[in-house]
Amino acid sequence: MLRAYRSSEVREAEKPLLEQGVPLMERASFAVATAAVRELRSRGHLVTGSQVLVLAGGGNNGADALYAGAYLAARGASVEIVRASDSVHAEALATAKESGCALVDSGKDGILKAARRAGLWIDGLAGIGVRPPLTEPLSSLVTLLEEERIAAPDEPIVIAVDCPTGIGVDDGALVGPVLTATVTVTMGAPKPGLIAPPASRVCGRVEVADIGLWFTGEPAVATLSGSDVADLLRVPGPTDHKYTRGVVLLGTGSDSFPGAAVLTVGGALGAGPGMVRLDSPEVAGLVLRRYPEVVTGLGRAQAVVLGSGVPATETERLKAPLDRALEEKYPVVLDAGALELVKTEYTDLPSTVVLTPHAGELAELLSARGEGITRQDVEAAPIRAVRLAATITGATIVLKGASDVIAGPDGPVYSQPARSHWRAVAGAGDVYAGLLGALLASAGEDLARSGRGYGKPALIAAAASWIHAEAAHSDGPIRAMDIVDGIPAAIASALHD
Numbered sequence: 001m002l003r004a005y006r007s008s009e010v011r012e013a014e015k016p017l018l019e020q021g022v023p024l025m026e027r028a029s030f031a032v033a034t035a036a037v038r039e040l041r042s043r044g045h046l047v048t049g050s051q052v053l054v055l056a057g058g059g060n061n062g063a064d065a066l067y068a069g070a071y072l073a074a075r076g077a078s079v080e081i082v083r084a085s086d087s088v089h090a091e092a093l094a095t096a097k098e099s100g101c102a103l104v105d106s107g108k109d110g111i112l113k114a115a116r117r118a119g120l121w122i123d124g125l126a127g128i129g130v131r132p133p134l135t136e137p138l139s140s141l142v143t144l145l146e147e148e149r150i151a152a153p154d155e156p157i158v159i160a161v162d163c164p165t166g167i168g169v170d171d172g173a174l175v176g177p178v179l180t181a182t183v184t185v186t187m188g189a190p191k192p193g194l195i196a197p198p199a200s201r202v203c204g205r206v207e208v209a210d211i212g213l214w215f216t217g218e219p220a221v222a223t224l225s226g227s228d229v230a231d232l233l234r235v236p237g238p239t240d241h242k243y244t245r246g247v248v249l250l251g252t253g254s255d256s257f258p259g260a261a262v263l264t265v266g267g268a269l270g271a272g273p274g275m276v277r278l279d280s281p282e283v284a285g286l287v288l289r290r291y292p293e294v295v296t297g298l299g300r301a302q303a304v305v306l307g308s309g310v311p312a313t314e315t316e317r318l319k320a321p322l323d324r325a326l327e328e329k330y331p332v333v334l335d336a337g338a339l340e341l342v343k344t345e346y347t348d349l350p351s352t353v354v355l356t357p358h359a360g361e362l363a364e365l366l367s368a369r370g371e372g373i374t375r376q377d378v379e380a381a382p383i384r385a386v387r388l389a390a391t392i393t394g395a396t397i398v399l400k401g402a403s404d405v406i407a408g409p410d411g412p413v414y415s416q417p418a419r420s421h422w423r424a425v426a427g428a429g430d431v432y433a434g435l436l437g438a439l440l441a442s443a444g445e446d447l448a449r450s451g452r453g454y455g456k457p458a459l460i461a462a463a464a465s466w467i468h469a470e471a472a473h474s475d476g477p478i479r480a481m482d483i484v485d486g487i488p489a490a491i492a493s494a495l496h497d
């Protein structure tokens with residue numbers, strides 16, 4: 001599991017070490033210099049003679065970059081420094097100069113010429129001490145450098161110190177200019193913005209430098225790996241039968257969207273529940289032709305999936321199974337049309353109810369509940385939107401996107417990236433809803449016993465996202481049914497991780 005901690009938690013972790021005189025900055029800058037050497041070498045360059053540009057801001061992030069520059073200059077690199085603030089760390093600057101680094105003319109032309117000369121930039125403009133949007137003069141400098149980076153015939157290697165300058169370190173938001181990194185060398189632990197969208201998209205490869213920080217608390221944001229998923233999966237044993245393994249009931253598909261029933265059933269069956277029931281008479285024939293093992297009609301279940309392929313105007317029929325699930329306290333997935341019910345009627349839900357909107361649906365839901373939030377707002381700061389929706393509704397929220405962002409009213413936020421963007425196709429969300437329903441069904445009795453779930457539904461939803469991403473992993477075009485077909489192998493790969 002990747003565990004990300006906020007700036008304040010990082011500062012707490014560094015405090016006792018700094019009091020003991022542990023040379024954190026030395027370790028941090030050495031990690032940055034080592035990453036720079038490795039990146040140069042991996043592209044066939046020698047360190048000696050390489051042109052390096054150090055971008056030094058006025059805080060300790062700039063100091064890290066300057067000391068890294070000093071190491072590289074001592075190894076024979078030709079290092080130039082852009083001094084982005086009047087208050088650059090004096091000792092670090094003096095060390096860099098003593099090691100042979102040279103200051104560049106801080107005018108626009110001087111900076112651009114130095115940027116063009118250098119094949120590797122070290123971004124120490126701002127780290128965890130900065131909240132976006134960047135203010136002037138840093139804002140214009142970052143805009144200039146990012147434009148130059150994009151336009152350069154040979155794109156420079158950009159090593160971000162701790163985080164790319166300009167990202168929302170604690171919430172993954174992207175507001176205002178940022179300098180995109182090739183590699184981010186982050187100190188002690190990832191920060192939320194390094195693993196959560198949209199900021200995670202500008203971080204390049206994230207490397208965690210072990211500088212001796214120690215974290216014991218719950219992470220702010222986490223990303224599950226295959227072995228975490230394996231820990232959550234309930235593998236059947238010799239005493240299991242179809243009812244102990246979990247029954248999932250689906251109220252999905254309609255005359256308008258019959259395929260959604262096939263896809264949700266396929267997604268659910270792929271996860272290996274004991275039984276799938278379908279309560280959608282108008283599409284039962286179609287589903288049975290493809291999946292004869294499905295049992296039609298209402299009946300006992302440990303989890304329910306409602307709404308995929310059900311138009312918002314036809315949600316009346318979803319109320320009876322929803323009421324029953326709420327009464328008996330077993331988990332529910334509300335997808336697509338069923339989200340309509342949460343706008344007006346079902347306003348206070350337990351966290352065992354999981355809502356699965358995409359960005360537009362989440363914006364609509366939040367707006368209906370009195371928050372003036374647009375789709376763009378959701379996309380610019382998904383963690384904030386998801387947490388807000390969970391707080392307002394009480395439910396667990398899965399915001400579906402290139403990275404799924406998942407949160408309940410408390411506990412960590414999970415960010416689960418796609419393995420391939422080919423999965424952004426019609427029907428992929430229906431497959432997810434069915435898959436999640438089946439996983440919740442296998443955990444259903446436990447979730448019911450623990451009342452509001454204590455974050456567990458979010459964890460199971462994150463596992464469903466991992467499995468879905470793995471099942472959709474592809475080097476070329478795929479259809480939603482390919483994701484269905486990929487689920488059993490994805491689960492097997494988690495179990496063998």
Ligand SMILES: NC(=O)C1=CN([C@@H]2O[C@H](COP(=O)(O)OP(=O)(O)OC[C@H]3O[C@@H](n4cnc5c(N)ncnc54)[C@H](OP(=O)(O)O)[C@@H]3O)[C@@H](O)[C@H]2O)[C@@H](O)CC1
Pocket residue numbers: 010011014024025028057058059060061062064085087125126127128129130131132133134135136138139161162163187188211213
């Ligand atoms: N934590 C650890 O364990 C360790 C941390 N270490 C390192 O320390 C870094 C944190 O350093 P930090 O606290 O000095 O802050 P930092 O990110 O350099 O930014 C300060 C500068 O930003 C500026 N500025 C502020 N807001 C702004 C805005 N909106 N827009 C524009 N500018 C803005 C502000 O300018 P001022 O307001 O002073 O003019 C000031 O100059 C951390 O990321 C890591 O690299 C390692 O060395 C050792 C272990």
Ligand SMILES: [K+]
Pocket residue numbers: 061123124125126127160161162163164165
């Ligand atoms: K930085």
